[in-house]
Amino acid sequence: MRGALSWPFVRLYLLTLFYFSANAILNVIIPLKGEALGASNAEIGMVMGAYLFTTMLLRPWAGQVIGRHGAVRVLRLILAVNGVALVLYPFTGLGGYLAARMLQGVCTAFFSMALQLGIIDALPEQERSQGISMYSLCASMPGIIGPLLALGMWEASDGSAFTWSMLGLALLTGAIGYSATLGGSRAANGSASVMQQREAMQQGEAAQREAQQVPVAGGPAVRSAAASVATGKSPAASVHIRQSCGDGATDERSERTSAASVPAPPATPAAGASAPPAASLRGSFGELVRNPHLFKCSVLMLTASVVFGAATIFIPLYASQVADGSAALFLMLQAAVVVVARFTLRKRIPSDGRWHHGFIMKVMLLLSAAALCVSLAAWGGAVLFYAGALLMGLAQALLYPALTTYLSFVLPKASRNVLMGLFIATADLGVSLGGMMMGPLADLLSYSWMYGLCALAGAVMVGFAYDHKGRLAGAAG
Known part of the structure; x- marks a missing residue:
């Protein structure tokens, strides 16, 4: 096998699979445990949202740290920290859960950046969407069986099963990660090396032109x-x-x-040459607004992630209000659709650097319909409930790979890693807000009304995705 399914990349996908396995269990256990301890929806949302909120804050710096210290050293450190975080869950309460979620957020910021940027830079352009889809696929696969296992542990009222699962995953993740380090680090280090070589060539060519002109x-x-x-x-x-x-x-x-x-001519920054890390990062935040490609993709991803986050965090609590509703079955169906769709539809995701607004509009329409089905399930029953799971899984499977692949073409190469980090950070922020913002709304209104507002937000994004002036028709940079 070659390309996105070659053995070095398969090892990266396996590492991703085991790394994210614990979250599939924790996404069910933490809300149920929080409710049992008397926590409000706002408090549960705060604990759950702390994970990706921390990831969001650190993501823009992750690529620079990995490039400076090397993927091998960083990966080994975060696997150790992730193991400590997993061990905290069985032996602490809600406060310990908050600390553990923040530790996991730190680890995920570096882990996912190293793997995703490595995949983007190492694969040929026509296979990038497949690589990103496979990465997302393996991050989603634990969601198929994890919710069922978590619900079984909870209903058994036996804490030892949860304890051993966290300890086992901590050890297994470390073992798989250390054995896959060389393969993964080559991709990540190769990404950093390629970017450094590009930037050095750009700086050298620009300086040579200055020397000839001055x-x-x-x-x-x-x-x-x-x-x-x-x-x-x-x-x-x-x-x-x-x-x-x-x-x-x-x-x-x-x-x-x-x-x-010999007196050298005054140094003049070249267009496209990378600035020092701190300056480059500060200037990149403005690109979220100035760059039309990044702005549109970030707003779409932020809004969609709010809906995804609200579903992941509060479905375990909302399911009891739906006739014949099961949170485990909902999350399993959603994850199964994500897995199947990302594998079977990976070649249908646009990978030509052009803005296919029709494709994105259909995906956002799927998301809006999914949230509406979940909202009406309190009256319509399990059929609407599980229909929402299927539609939401399909939207989740298609949106992130499509937007990530598009940005990999249109963002300036010299600052692509930093800008891509900012885009992924908006996805993290959206999931966090799905808990932190939607939790208080659920307390104030109800779960059904909260999901209705999610459907409305998705419908607004259908129109936002349309490129009526053709500004995003082609690749830039």
Whole structure:
């Protein structure tokens, strides 16, 4: 097998599968445990939202840290921290859950950035959507069986099963992660190396153009030396001096001259060259508004993620209000559709760098219909409830890979890693707000009305996705 399904990438997908397995259990256990402890929906939403809120805050810096310290060292550290977080759950209460969720958020920020950016940079353009879909697929697969296992543990009222599951996953994740480190780190380090090489080439070419354009006193030899300094050649530059002889012939001699003695032209930042990390990151936040591609994708992802987050966090509590409703079955159906759709439909996700607004509008319509079905399930029963699960799974399977693939084409290459991190951070923020913002709304209104507002937000995004002026028709940068 080659490309996105070759063995090095399969190892990355397996690592992703085991890393996210614990969340499939915790997404059911924590809300149920919080309700049993007397916590409000707002408090439960705060604990659940702390995970991806922490991830969101750290995600933009993750790529820079990985590039500076190396994927191997960072991956080993976060796997150890993730193991500590998993061990906290069986032995603490709601406050300990909050601390553990924040630790997991720190780990996920670095883990997912290393893998996703590595996949994007290592795969050919026509296979990027497949790689991102497979990564998302393996992150979603634990959701098929995890909710059922969690509900079984909860109904058994036996804490030992939950304890051993967390301890086992901590050890298993570490073992799989350490064995897959070399394969994963090659992809991630290769991504950083490729980006560094691109940036170095851009800086060198720009500096050479500056050296050629800026007048430098001292004749051609000195200008040549200045160009050597600008392009980063060795400190001792070889300067060829041509001297005219009496008979008109030219005698060429080579004289080693210290580059430090040659005044270099003033450094001018080149368009597209990367800025220092801190400055680049600060300037990138403004791109969320200035860059039309990033702005539209981020707003769509933020809104959709609010709906996804509200479903994941509060379905375990809402299911008891639906006749014949089962939270485990809902989450299993949703995850199963995500898994099947991302595998079977991965080649249908656009991967040409063009904005297919018709495709995105249909996906957002699916999301709105899913939330509406869940909202009406309190009166319509299990049929609407599970129909919402199927539609939401399909929307979740298609939206993230489509937007991520599109941005991988249209974002400027020099700042693509940072800007992609900001986009993924909006997805994290949306899921967090699905708990932190929708929890108080559920307390104030009801679960049904809260999901109705989610359906309304999705419907608004159907119109927002339409590119009526054709500004996003082609790739930029």
